[in-house]
Amino acid sequence: MISDDRIILGLLALVLAFVFATRDRPGWQRFYVFVPIILICYLVPSLMTTFGLIDVSQSNLWPVAKDYFLPAALFLMTLSIDIKGILGLGNKAIIMFLTATVGIILGGPLALWIVAQFEPSIIGSGDTAAWRGLATLAGSWIGGGANQTAMLEVYGYPLEGFAALLAVDIIVAEIWMVFLLYGAGAHERVDRWLGADSSSIAKLRDTMADYTESIERVAKANDYVLLFGIT
Known part of the structure; x- marks a missing residue:
């Protein structure tokens, strides 16, 4: 039915917007536990093509x-x-x-x-x-x-x-x-059963978490413009 790239792009953007708008809502969070978000992003456009809503043969x-x-x-x-x-x-x-x-x-x-x-x-x-x-x-x-x-x-x-x-x-x-x-969730029981020493893994986990937190920042409009220009 639809072959105009501008409209197809708009539909794809709507799919992504819907997923991002619902992923943090309580009811949808339970849904996304069983149906992964990434699958929805791929599946819905595929269904649009399968059922003839969009035609990408010349896109x-x-x-x-x-x-x-x-x-x-x-x-x-x-x-x-x-x-x-x-x-x-x-x-x-x-x-x-x-x-x-x-x-x-x-x-x-x-x-x-x-x-x-x-x-x-x-x-x-x-x-x-x-x-x-x-x-x-x-x-x-x-x-x-x-x-x-x-x-x-x-x-x-x-x-x-x-x-x-x-x-x-x-x-x-x-x-x-x-x-x-x-x-x-059960790593302590598994470690005791195997007789494993996971202290080094715990230390590594904490080190990586601290490192990630230390470099984390909220991007501003200025940052996006600079990234766009460099890219």
Whole structure:
């Protein structure tokens, strides 16, 4: 029904505005516990396309987003990294971050190898090869949505398959988050059961919390203008 990019952009903005306006309201907070906010941001526009409300076959919104907004987002994300502050957290923090990153990078090839032992056809080849899609997942789990989109462009995975990967990304992350939250609430019992000494982790947690609080500030209009100009 709608193919005008200006109206499509307006509808996307309305979806985001609705999510941000309701996420802190008591009734909606309970809803977002079971339906993640990020899923709504992806799902509603997808439904608009699926049911023919918007037609994006000739839209230029995606080229503009990937050519202009994506590089800007990646630049701003790296601009905010305090290398000196990260190094100041100590060796254990750095080892923890690197271990998680290496685990994600190695997990993809390992998963492909295991699946290939049972059903090689699933792995695919060419532009639809499964490794291209898993590269976007690795980008997301290491550096968030901006990195995931960057990997999508670098490895040229089809957008049709990318929609399914977004669902996998969100669902797996939310399921894993349930276990993390449960473990965080019962970590003392788990530590006693395993005989683990978590004092260094507690110290690291407090150090990172203090560091985050020390650099936190409320952005003003002047800050936004300066960031826009630098970007």
